[in-house]
Amino acid sequence: MKRTIAALAKTATAIATATAALALLPAGAHADLIFEHGGHTYKLVASPASWNAAAAAAETMSLGGEKGYLARIDSNAENDAILAAVSAHLSPSQLANTIANDGSEAAFVWLGGSDADYEGQWIWTNNGDLFWQGDYNGSPSGGRYTNWGIQPDNAGGAENNLAMALAAWPEPFNDLGVAGQWNDLEAGNRLAYVIEFDSLAEPLKVSLDEPVKNGVHSGVGMIRGWALSDEGVERIEVHIDGQYAFDVPYGDPRADVGKAFPDNDAAATSGFSVPFRYSALSAGEHTVSVVVTDQFGDQMERSATFEVVRFDKAYLGRSDTPSLNWSFTSGFDDYITVRGAQVGDKSYTIQLQWQTRTQTFEIVDIAAD
Numbered sequence: 185m186k187r188t189i190a191a192l193a194k195t196a197t198a199i200a201t202a203t204a205a206l207a208l209l210p211a212g213a214h215a216d217l218i219f220e221h222g223g224h225t226y227k228l229v230a231s232p233a234s235w236n237a238a239a240a241a242a243e244t245m246s247l248g249g250e251k252g253y254l255a256r257i258d259s260n261a262e263n264d265a266i267l268a269a270v271s272a273h274l275s276p277s278q279l280a281n282t283i284a285n286d287g288s289e290a291a292f293v294w295l296g297g298s299d300a301d302y303e304g305q306w307i308w309t310n311n312g313d314l315f316w317q318g319d320y321n322g323s324p325s326g327g328r329y330t331n332w333g334i335q336p337d338n339a340g341g342a343e344n345n346l347a348m349a350l351a352a353w354p355e356p357f358n359d360l361g362v363a364g365q366w367n368d369l370e371a372g373n374r375l376a377y378v379i380e381f382d383s384l385a386e387p388l389k390v391s392l393d394e395p396v397k398n399g400v401h402s403g404v405g406m407i408r409g410w411a412l413s414d415e416g417v418e419r420i421e422v423h424i425d426g427q428y429a430f431d432v433p434y435g436d437p438r439a440d441v442g443k444a445f446p447d448n449d450a451a452a453t454s455g456f457s458v459p460f461r462y463s464a465l466s467a468g469e470h471t472v473s474v475v476v477t478d479q480f481g482d483q484m485e486r487s488a489t490f491e492v493v494r495f496d497k498a499y500l501g502r503s504d505t506p507s508l509n510w511s512f513t514s515g516f517d518d519y520i521t522v523r524g525a526q527v528g529d530k531s532y533t534i535q536l537q538w539q540t541r542t543q544t545f546e547i548v549d550i551a552a553d
Contacts, residue, residue, distance in 0.1 A: 216481050217273040218385065221265040225381040226255060227481060228270050228293070230278050232374035235345040238294045239309065247381040247480055248414065253310035254296030255380040258329050263348075266378055267364040271350055274376065279350065282376040284369050286339065288360075290353035292367065294377035297346030299368075303338065306346070310380075333361020336368035343368040347375060386414045388484035389445075390476050396541055397488040400548040401462040407432065408457035409486065410441045412448060413478035420456050423473040424465075432456045432474070463494045493550045495527055504528045520545060524553065 217228040225247055233241065238254060245252040257263045270293055274282070279291045297315065299306045306316035315328040320337055324330050333353070336343065347369045352358035361367060369375075392409040395401050411417050411434070420432045436455030445451040456474075473487040497504060507526040514521050518538040525532045531553040536545040 217269060218480070218482055219265075219269045220384055222259075222262060223384060225383065225385045226266065226269070227252070227379045227381070228273060228376065229379065230274060230282075230376050232281050232376055233294075234374055235294050235298075235369075235371040235377075238375075238377035239296070242296075242377070242379040245379060245381075245480070247385060248383040250382055252379040252381050254294060255378040256296050256308040256310055256313075257331070257348075260329065260331070263329070263331050263364060267348065267350070270348075270376070270378065271363070274350070278376065282350075282374075284347065284367075284373050284375065286343075286354075286369060286373070288353035288367075289355035291350040292347035292369065292373070292375050293350065294375050295346045295348055295366070296380070297366075298344055299336070300344040300371070303344075304336075306336070331364065331366050333365040333367055334359075335361065335366060338368060340370065342370050345369055345371045347373070348378075385480065385482055388413050388476055388478055388482055390474070390484045390486045392472070392474055392486040392488050394542060395462070395472050395488045395490045396539065398490065399488075399539065400491045400493055400537075400546065402493045402547040402550070403463050404459055404461050405542075405546075406457055407460045407472060407474070408436075408455065409474060410436075410438050410454045411456060411474075411476040411484075412441065412445060412451055412454045413476075413480075413482070414448065415478045415480040415482070416450065417454070417476060418479045419477045421475040421477075422458070423475065425470055426473075430458075432458045461499075462492050463498050465492045465494075467492055467494050493547060495532070495550060496530070496552075497528075500527065506532075506534075 216230060219226050242252045242254050255266060282291045282293060283289060284292050296309045297306050298309055304318050305314060307314050314325040316322055316330050317325050320334050347367050349361050349365050349367055350363055352362045353360055389412040394406050394408045407422060411420060417434055420434055422429045422432055434456045435453050436457050437453055438455040439452060441454050442452030469489060469491055471487055471489045473485055475483060475485045477483050504527055511522050511524040520536040522534045525534050533551045533553055534547060535549040537548045539546050
């Protein structure tokens with residue numbers, strides 16, 4: 185028991201240390217986690233799969249033109265980094281969905297090790313490197329890193345695939361291994377899995393041009409900007425004051441972005457835009473956020489906080505068309521002020537200001553006379 189408690193304490197310390205060294209990519213509210221360590225990129229897929237399905241899925245993914253593979257671990261620092269990232273990301277319900285069916289009652293994630301070809305000859309499947317020979321009394325091969333619990337034991341005769349534990353096991357004794365140590369499991373177990381890529385993810389590039397940050401908006405305007413990813417943009421979501429509102433079409437012409445990034449063929453059609461009725465919002469401060477997801481699963485968010493000014497009615501119909509018959513208009517600097525504008529049975533002072541980004545005068549203040 186003393187040995188187990190000491191190991192658990194050591195693991196907890198390692199997680200805290202490794203978390204500080206991780207480079208977590210901005211992933212927003214995404215089911216999967218993307219992180220970097222040691223010049224490589226890792227993707228945690230939280231949706232459980234068998235080892236064979238996970239390995240096949242990894243090979244269908246690519247980053248920077250290179251195929252992915254189920255993660256191999258070559259150092260204690262890498263092992264701690266993966267454990268820290270996975271443990272911090274998975275929710276209690278996700279952990280419950282990645283428990284092995286070997287009676288251990290512990291959560292695991294698949295890694296890319298296997299001895300399915302030759303019993304006791306454990307290889308990394310990305311390139312066939314042999315890293316362990318034998319059962320739990322065996323030894324590392326070629327000085328390669330390993331972190332087995334009291335494993336591998338090939339219990340039941342078909343435990344041929346490598347997994348990392350996310351908790352001590354088995355319940356209630358916890359005497360075969362602790363979080364971060366490895367276990368051999370049957371391939372049919374449905375677990376979350378970690379995919380590794382031999383390159384770093386190029387960060388998404390996203391700009392939100394409208395609404396204008398710290399600007400003033402009224403009536404019908406636009407939500408627009410541009411997004412660019414080497415992996416291709418998959419989805420752009422709009423959130424209003426923290427709540428999802430709708431998706432935005434992607435692919436508008438943007439010659440300026442194409443000129444700025446001539447090496448990316450998608451840059452010239454990287455724009456997004458959609459009309460938006462700002463007057464449907466209440467008067468006062470609001471925030472629009474766009475969340476861009478690329479085809480690799482990386483996410484980037486851009487936000488703009490602005491003020492809405494509006495008439496008492498959110499929509500002015502024909503009978504409410506503003507009348508300027510008895511109004512007085514003056515100008516100063518980049519402002520135009522209209523006093524005495526009649527809207528229905530009310531009189532207003534309306535102030536407009538030139539907006540360079542949108543290249544038009546916009547209403548920036550509405551006050552009842």
